[in-house]
Amino acid sequence: MIAGNDWTENVIEIRGLTRQFGAKRALDNVSFAVPRGVVFGLVGANGAGKTTLIRHVLGLLKAQTGSVRVFGLDPVADPVGVLSRVGYLSEEGDLPGWMRVDELLRYMRAFYPKWDENYAQDLRRQFALDPAQKVKNLSKGQRARAGLLVALAYRPELLLLDEPSSGLDPIVRRDILGAIVRTIADEGRTVLFSSHLLEEVERVSDCVAMLKGGRIVFAGELDDVKQSHHRLTLRFDDERQLPPALDGALSWEGRGCEWTALASGRLDDLLLASSAIGAEVVEQQPLSLDEIFLAQVGTQSASAEGSPS
């Protein structure tokens, strides 16, 4: 529970969203909501559907099935109503390379009535961006900072970051995380960002959703997600050739009498289930998001083997 936020109001609401690209189902019945005032982290392997999802939120893709609402509006039907309140930074940046930094700022300013020139100049100095430099001549890190500046300077209600840290050095990554922190520190603003740097997601997110093959594996508050995944080491009286069958087990390691599972579910239930199959739980530990991710994403075959029941 995060007090001080109005959980009744969702900035983004996605219901039953399915998207097909030819034979490939990029999104499969995706539903989740992003409440106002939270940082929402979107994780998943490459090709899991993160970018496709974000493009729906931006109204760049129209929902084939299901619905997408941003500020209660349909981003395809009302692009101005939505995009004027959204700051967006993608992995590529998509900035016009031929412009100088000062020209870029002037150009962007024309689009956004709420552009805050003082804030823009503060950020430009803080990021050490040379106004006379052409965008295409900026380093990758400086280009990312320029993109971030442009996404922040009109103080959008919703900041959308698609893999913002990808391929950047730790200092630029810190700037981006700092921007997320400052954005959320301003009352009533919301951040949705995708990343496969799970340490970053863990650091700043209130809520996370994990996508796998276009489906939501889980979505919820980060603390709840962490509390519903465990590493359990089970000891049996007899030696076993195959991993035991335990409800909730995602993957197994071990041999003989001792087997270790990465499992999802309530700890009480898992302990009960363990004793029901005649095992003593000799060790149990919580998991980091990284471990949860690996357990959930690398499981297609393991879960089939792991729960023959």
Next chain:
Amino acid sequence: MQLRISPQDAVPIYLQIVNQVKYLVASGRLAPDEDLPPIRALAEQLVINPNTVARAYRELEQAGIVVKKRTTGTYVSGAVSPLARRQRLKIVAERIDALLAEARQLNIDTETLIDLVHERDEAMQAPALRDK
């Protein structure tokens, strides 16, 4: 106030803050009536979500470690002695629980463990006595 956060630790970040502030207060590095950084400043310093810092401060307030004054910020509670002692005991109790669990796993009974604690205590005091 110097805190260290490891996001990948299984302990939630808000709890890491709570525990570390408790240590700082219990060890006297944060004195009664000393102020804690504003939520936003600490969030920016640690590069973590301000909601997380707010939650940690709420927990600390509920535990009586800090008090919130409406306009001026968050301070270490002035009522130190009984609370701080209880807090100190609680911190030690948590460590003892972990120790007991490990000892049990290694098949060391409680009597042996207590003897060992005394032995280590003497070993630790010896150099300190020499220094005097």
